[in-house]
Amino acid sequence: MRVVLTGGGTGGHIYPALAIGREVSERQPGSSLLYIGTSRGLESRIVPEQGIAFEDITITGFQRSLSWENVRTVVRFVQGVRRSKQLLGKFKPDVVVGTGGYVCGPVVYAASRLGIPTLIHEQNVIPGLTNKFLSRYVNGVAVSFAESAAYFDKCPDVIFAGNPCATRVLQANRSRGFESLGMAPETPFVLVVGGSGGAKALNDAIVQMVPLIDKIPGVHFVFVTGERFYKSTEEAIQRSLPGSSNRVHVFPYIHNMPEVLAASTLFIGRAGASFLAEITSLGIPSILIPSPNVTNNHQEANARSLADAGAAVMILERDLSGKALFDHVNSIVGDPARRGIMAKASKGLGMPNAASAIYEQIIRLQQRK
Numbered sequence: 001m002r003v004v005l006t007g008g009g010t011g012g013h014i015y016p017a018l019a020i021g022r023e024v025s026e027r028q029p030g031s032s033l034l035y036i037g038t039s040r041g042l043e044s045r046i047v048p049e050q051g052i053a054f055e056d057i058t059i060t061g062f063q064r065s066l067s068w069e070n071v072r073t074v075v076r077f078v079q080g081v082r083r084s085k086q087l088l089g090k091f092k093p094d095v096v097v098g099t100g101g102y103v104c105g106p107v108v109y110a111a112s113r114l115g116i117p118t119l120i121h122e123q124n125v126i127p128g129l130t131n132k133f134l135s136r137y138v139n140g141v142a143v144s145f146a147e148s149a150a151y152f153d154k155c156p157d158v159i160f161a162g163n164p165c166a167t168r169v170l171q172a173n174r175s176r177g178f179e180s181l182g183m184a185p186e187t188p189f190v191l192v193v194g195g196s197g198g199a200k201a202l203n204d205a206i207v208q209m210v211p212l213i214d215k216i217p218g219v220h221f222v223f224v225t226g227e228r229f230y231k232s233t234e235e236a237i238q239r240s241l242p243g244s245s246n247r248v249h250v251f252p253y254i255h256n257m258p259e260v261l262a263a264s265t266l267f268i269g270r271a272g273a274s275f276l277a278e279i280t281s282l283g284i285p286s287i288l289i290p291s292p293n294v295t296n297n298h299q300e301a302n303a304r305s306l307a308d309a310g311a312a313v314m315i316l317e318r319d320l321s322g323k324a325l326f327d328h329v330n331s332i333v334g335d336p337a338r339r340g341i342m343a344k345a346s347k348g349l350g351m352p353n354a355a356s357a358i359y360e361q362i363i364r365l366q367q368r369k
Contacts, residue, residue, distance in 0.1 A: 001031040002092060003362075005052075006107040007099030008043035011196035012272045016121055017099040018050055019164035023355035024362070034091050036084065036107045042196065043103075057083045059103055080106030081113075088114060095119065095362050098134060105130045112137040117365040121358065123163055123273030125301040127151045139365045142358045144273055144351075145305060157365065161358050162351025163277030169258045170281055170352050177263030180256055181222060181249055189220035189249075190329060191264040193257075195272055195291070198226015201317050202269070202289055203233045208322020209329075210240040210248065219333055220247045222260065227252040266332055266339070268325070271303035271314075277354070283347030285339055286312040287328050289320055311346035 005021050007013040014037075021033045032053075037043035039056040047054045059073075059080040084107045088096070096111035098104030098120045111118045118138040122131050125145045132151060135141060140157040143149050152158045178185050194202040203225050213221060225233040230252035237250055254260050258278065261267070267279050271290040279286050288306065290299035306312035313328050332339050351357075 001028045001366075002034075002094045003031060004034050004036060004088065004091060004093040004096040004107070004111070005099070006036045006096065006104040007101045008037040008041035008103045009101040010272075011042060011046070012123055012274050013099045013101040013104075014043045014046055015274050016123060016164050017097065018047070018052070019168045019355055020097055020099070020121070020358055021052065022168065023164065023359045027359055032091075034087070034093070036087060036103070038103050041101070041103060055087050057087075057103065057106060059106055077106050081110045084110035085114060088116065094366055097121065097362070098131070098138075099123070100128050100131050102130050105133065108134050109137055112139075115369075117362075117369050119358070119362060119365060121161075121164070122148050122152075123277075124148070124298040125305060126296045126298040128295060128298075139368070140361050142361055144277060144354075145302075147305070157361065159357060159361055161361070162354030163273055164355035164358055165274040166277040166281035166350060166352050167355035169261060169278040172258035172262040174259065174263045176256065177259035177261070180254075180259065181220075181263075183220060187220055188218065188265040188333070189222055189263070190266045190268060190333065191222045191224075191260060193224045193254075193267070193269040193275070194226055194229075195270045195275075196226075198224075198229045199270060199289075199291065200229060201320060203229050205289075205320050205322050205325050207233065207236045207240055209326045210237050210322075212322070212326045213247065215326075216330055216333055219265070220249065222249045222251070222264070224251050224254050266329065268329070271299040271306075273302060276302055276306060277351070280306070280311065280346050280350035281352045283343045283350065285332060285342030285346055287325070287332070288312050288314050289317055290314065292317050306346070306349065309345050309349055311342055311349055 005017040007017045025031050034053045035047045057080045095117045098108040119140040121142045123144050135152045135155050141152045141155045142161040144163040146160045234250045267286040271288045288303040290303045303314045307314040
């Protein structure tokens, strides 16, 4: 099978696309993949590292207010469609899959105009602008949350599949996760991640929390700061450390995140859709601090869906502090019964067969062509 993948800007759009691509390659060995993104997006670095062919187009997103930049964006969209048609004509894909972010707009739209079967995957409870636009043209939509299906009533084939990242994380090796952190197997640890780029508000709360961690004996803490915040946050943590510095591990970025996540006892972080899919697939309890700086405040809706199910605690960023974070960590880690209830609720939300469901939808769309 020949598949074009597109989506970008953040890891939340890129990793689901890669997970779908891997599922196709495993189910149909010898398949060819092409990823179309932007040269400025994170995908331009991540995708080639995975050994997948990469091509770029030039496109920007719409501003929320009236602006001349939106006129330029329309021009770039038209140019992006033209460039996408050239790339699609050369690659001749059997299907084109978009996973959100403005880059997939011209690519998926061009494929629909060329009569190529198209599918989009929506990771969040509240769909992004690009996917809502594309839903009028695509052949199929796969959603991660059941609540999202109502937004895509114009599409003839909508399935509640979950997020394909959930499938990949189940294959992660927990032992390698502990080994990569320099920990003995089964060491309890709290994993704190602010997303692919880091989150300053979360880093600041962690620095405030560090002096209190001696009150939670035996538990390690793994802080992933984001590369741009690493130096300042690591220095602040070192200044704040109590005597148990050997239980604190600070990293700018973790390349084997599925393995580390699979080994963790408690997750703290933003409410990006891919992370939520992974932790629910694994049944990990969480403390979620949704980013207030995202379109439609979709992370709060994501986090609330887990909190309402009893799988997570949600702290709004305006209420975030080191003391508040410590209190929640202590109450979860220090209470095995509560942690077990949260883990069970988390596991109950997981959809580990998401990648397989999306693959089957792709096959169905192909057969209808």
